[in-house]
Amino acid sequence: MPRWKDLPDGLDPQVAEFVAQLRRIVDGDGSSLAALADRTGYGRTSWERYLNGRLLAPKGAVVALAEVTGTDPVPLITLWELAERAWSRSELRHDNATEAVRLSRARPVTAPAASAAGPPPAAARPTRRPTMFLAGALGVVIVAVGAFFLTDGGPAERNRTAAGTPAPSATPTRSLPPGVLCAGPDCTGRDPEETGCGDEHVTTAASITVGTTLVEVRYSDTCGAAWGRIVRAVQGDTVRVTVGRVQQSGGITTVGDTLAYTPMVAVEEPGEMRACAELASGERGCT
Secondary structure: OOOOOOOOOOOOHHHHHHHHHHHHHHHHHOOOHHHHHHHHOOOHHHHHHHHOOOOOOOHHHHHHHHHHHOOOHHHHHHHHHHHHHHHHHHHHHHHHHHHHHHHHHOOOOOOOOOOOOOOOHHHHOOOOOHHHHHHHHHHHHHHHHHHHHHOOOOHHHHOEOOOOOEOOOOOOOOOOOOOOOOOHHHHOOOOOOOOOOOHHHOEEEEEEEEOOEEEEEEEEOOOOEEEEEEEOOOOOOEEEEEEOOEEEEEEOOOOOOOEEEOOOEEOOOHHHOEEEEEOOOOOEEEO
C-alpha cells in the first residue's frame, strides 16, 4: 500500500511541488508520522494534512522539519513562500466563486403591482381629523404612564420574568468547529490536543531558546486559550505558564521524550501569558 495518498484534484502546481518536496524529505528521513510529530512539535494529524495537500504547512512546521532532518531550510522556505502565495490566490478564487453563486441564487424582492381594477389604496381609506388622532394618542400615553408607575415598572421590572425572577442576561456563545470541545474559561486546566484546540487551530505567539530547548507560547484563538510548550527537551526539563494568579505546568518525565506542554489557560490575548522553562541543567528562561 503506498504511503501517500494522491494529491487533491485542482491543487496548484506550486503547492503540489512543495508538498512533493516535503514527502521526499520525510521519506529520506524514514520517520513515521508519529515520530515526526514528536520531533517537530506539530501534531500527527496536522502532518497528515500537510503531506496530503489538504492544508498548507505553516512556516514554523517547515523550519522544524528542516531542523530535525538536517535539511537546508533556505530552498525549502523559498518553495513554501511560492506555495503560500498560490494557496492564497486559490482561496481568493474560491471565495469569489462562492459569492458569485450566492448572488446568482438571490431573488430580488419587488413590490406587487397595483391592480388596475382596484381603487388607489390611499384614496379609498377614510381618515380621521388631526385633532381626534392627537387626542387618542394622548390618551394612550397617559394610560401607559399610569400602568408603568402602578406596576412599579422601570429598568429593574423589565429584567424580570413573568414569574417575578430576574431574567438571565443574554450572553453571546462562541461557535466551535467540529472536534473542538471547549472555549474560554472552560478550557482552563484541560489538554489542548484532547480538546481539539491544537493542530490547525493553534499558532505560536512567542518563543525563546534556552540552551538547546525551544520554549513556546501556543495560542488558539478558536478556543480562547493558550499554553506553554517545550521542544527538543530532555528528562527533567519543565515548562510553566502564568496568567495573573493562574498557573499550569508540564515537563519531560520519560527518557527519550523531547516534547512537553502544559494544560491550557483561558486568555483573551496571548500577550497575557508568560511561559518559563527550567531545564535539568539549571538554565532558565521566559517569554
